[in-house]
Amino acid sequence: MTQSVRTRLSPAERREQLLDLGVRLLATRSLDELSIDLLAEEAGISRGLLYHYFGSKHDFREAVVRRAADDLIAQTAPPVDGEPEERLLVSMAAYLDYVVANYEGYLSLVKGAASGNAALRAIYEEARAALTDRIFREDAGNQILPDTPAVRLVVRGWSAMTEELVLTWKVEPNGVTREELIGILAGSLRPLVEATLLQP
């Protein structure tokens, strides 16, 4: 049955399906643990076929990480309607849940990007830029976030802070609840920007 479904997929569809599987495997594993062998075993197909789809181990990992970054951006999209603060709250809740659900893979991406792996760094930076740009785009007319170099810098810093908060909380929640943390993540942006605009 599985076989008959599989054979009806085009090569492009099959590749997408394998990428999805790679992302799922990455949720509970580091990038170093994500191998062609593992994917072959989980997908029930040959290593040779996987090399046909992905070229090399590095290309495969890069493709999986790129897909994971796209998933993160899609899943944290704020709702279309609602007050700005409420929409940011929904987006940050999705971010928190994404990082918690994909902790091992996310952490290994952060580490890989920081350690100077150029391909991972590029994907990480692109994703961060997309998330930051969206923050500015979502603020119609830039009423809350004037688009100045200082505010751009601070939004980037806020982004690094939210990542640190979620990764630390995942390991040591110390009694801080999910709701409290989401409130901190979303509620910190506006005061930070206001404090920035107070600078002469």
Next chain:
Amino acid sequence: MTQSVRTRLSPAERREQLLDLGVRLLATRSLDELSIDLLAEEAGISRGLLYHYFGSKHDFREAVVRRAADDLIAQTAPPVDGEPEERLLVSMAAYLDYVVANYEGYLSLVKGAASGNAALRAIYEEARAALTDRIFREDAGNQILPDTPAVRLVVRGWSAMTEELVLTWKVEPNGVTREELIGILAGSLRPLVEATLLQP
């Protein structure tokens, strides 16, 4: 002349002097570029003697990084007197200047700690913990910073944010001045903590 000064130093003093030289070399170099060979050349002594002082290449690098972290903590100590906000401003100015003056070494420590090098990670975490503890200790009676798990978490996040801001600004200041950035670094802590305390 140098030789006669050198011979009057005790082995412990000589080791300290070599560590200082190592920290100076690290200011404009990454950890990977900091070698026993380089130190031997700069200090004008044999590699064998350096191995005698430091044991191994790894022990040498670890000792230099530990010394650099101690320097950072010492140099960013806030003044004893003054209003809390003013003292934080002085401390953050020192932090900014330290990172800018020691950019290559600092960046390689951040990368090394993030990439999972256990020894570097430990030194980095110890330094961050020391800086965070000092923030709470400096706030007499915890008037601005109630010592709760949520505030502890947020101060850690703020610390990650300040690091991101300074490292990004060093590469792309985009017209943001040193004074403006120092104001942002110091002025962001209180609003962040206040926003945290607003969470139910």
